[in-house]
Amino acid sequence: MSVEQVPESTDGLHWFKSSYSxxxxxxxxxxxxxxxxxxxxxxxxxxxxxxxxVSQDTWMALVKLAAR
Incomplete structure (x- = not known):
């Protein structure tokens, strides 16, 4: 698994949170x-x-674990 703190600018990203929030x-x-x-x-x-x-693969693994 690869997880890292992000030093670069991410200004162009569209952020969202769960509808359950x-x-x-x-x-x-x-x-x-x-x-x-x-x-x-x-x-x-x-x-x-x-x-x-995190990589797309790592994120999908986390989502699968959370859905159990």
Whole structure:
């Protein structure tokens, strides 16, 4: 598995969070995809916090595990 903190600009990405997150704050993550990777960040720190970049394969493995 390959996971890394992202140093480059990701300004062109479209971020979204789960429809289960609601709008009342809480602990949520946001996700954005590109052809090469999936990016994940904390929604409360979106404007300047850290984010992770994982491969498409790694993301799919995580989704499959979470769906169990």
């Amino acid at each position: 609601g709008s009342g704050g809480g602990d949520c993550v946001e996700v954005a995809t590109s052809p090469e990777a999936v990016y994940v960040r904390d929604s409360k720190l979106a404007s300047g916090g850290p984010m992770l970049r």
